[in-house]
Amino acid sequence: MIRVRFAPSPTGNLHIGGGRTALFNWLFSQSQKGKFILRIEDTDRERSKKEFVDEILFSLKWLGFNWDELYYQSERFDRYHEYADKLLQAGLAYIEKSPEGKEAVIFKVTAQKIKINDLIRGQIEFDSSLIKDQVLIKSDGTPTYNFACVVDDAEMNITHIIRGDDHISNTPKQVLFYEALGFPLPNFAHLPLIMGMEGGRLSKRTGATAISDYRKMGYLPEALVNYLLLLSWAPGGNREIINKDEAIELFDIKNVNKTAATFDLKKLDWVNNQYLKNANPQKLLEELSPLLIEKKYIAEKGSDREYILELIKLFQARLSRLNDFLDWADFFFIEEIKIDPLAQEKFLSKDLSREFKLFIAELEGLSSFSAVNIEKSFRDLVEKLNIEAKVLIHPLRVALTGKTIGPGLFELIYYLGLERTKRRLLKWAK
């Protein structure tokens, strides 16, 4: 049985890079019908915080990576001491006393050639004579990362260690521990790192790094996962959009790229739009509801959810981020709309009182207030006035929405309703 693990340290939020590592571990476990284990590496008591643990677990669930087992290193200190004692007794480690009299356990590194067969990179060779003796147990009694990692991976029967590129140079040290402890060696696979647009690691300077930031911005978890997947793996057949089930079907760790990839927000936006336009509007409404309430666009209770659902349908195909709806559709929710000054200058500087009033009269005369009828009456009017449709369409849009862009004008008027349409047009028809 294949067993993999994701081992985050709760000293911060789950980052894009961590999310990606979790994704590949999870995907591999699913494709191999194995187990996905989560291990919280909270040996650093100073920096580890419960809130970060909660945040990491929440983000992993949000991304859809459910784990089969969960461990905390802070609960396993006795295990690390036990194995350190074994190495001490075997003469493979020694004790070093600090000036204050505290004791640390140090591993004796012997000179040898260490070969690692990486599933993604092939064979990698190291010369351990370049590695100095390694601390196993620090003088405060806590284990070092490399030691705790090896003890846990061995005890938890981890068969494949899939982690970031930055751990390659930790691998020979860990291999030495495996050998000294008599543990069988797992398989290693090192994922390429994700870089920011300006080169180097993805950092806060270059943009948002936490998975939760992307959730807050209005990215769908499926889209984020899809994009992350594309960042070092291709499903083949020139496909870009692929759901998790298909990915599980097609995934092969050997096809993962070796090259570091640059995180490109524009492409993420595109992928997100692909998911947004096909998303169930009801689901989008559920995501949006708390935000609409927060903005006081809708009341906690009693608002017409069916109506808002229709508005979402009007916009969802053009959204890159779900939260853009809040700005783009604001004119449906607020009475005093903000008119874009440039749009006003361009389309409302001419007096259109007569045209607006005639259009209102047309709308009032409608037997049934539907988008189709609104358009028909509008077309009749411009024909009568002998003007081009767009001469009137753009000013109408700006007067009604305050913007030059948005959904089709006639649908928009239909959902705005006769009264609001009249009120907004009359402001420009003195």
Add this chain to the structure above:
RNA sequence: GACCCUGUCGUCUAGCCUGGUCUAGGACAAGAGCUUUUCAAGCUCUCGACACGGGUUCAAAUCCCGUCAGGGUCACCA
């Protein structure tokens, strides 16, 4: 600096293992146009890459070597 990893359009990638079908394919971005209702949606088109040098071979993006470039690691952090 030492060690390690990596180098295909601006970006993500296909192709590389098993040389010829590659005057290198797709996607994002960008640019142009269409959609006589906008675009942030849709459609069409354009721009644009095998890091460089040597070798092997009838033939190299594909194999080998070197150079250069980028990245990572060198903690009693994880």
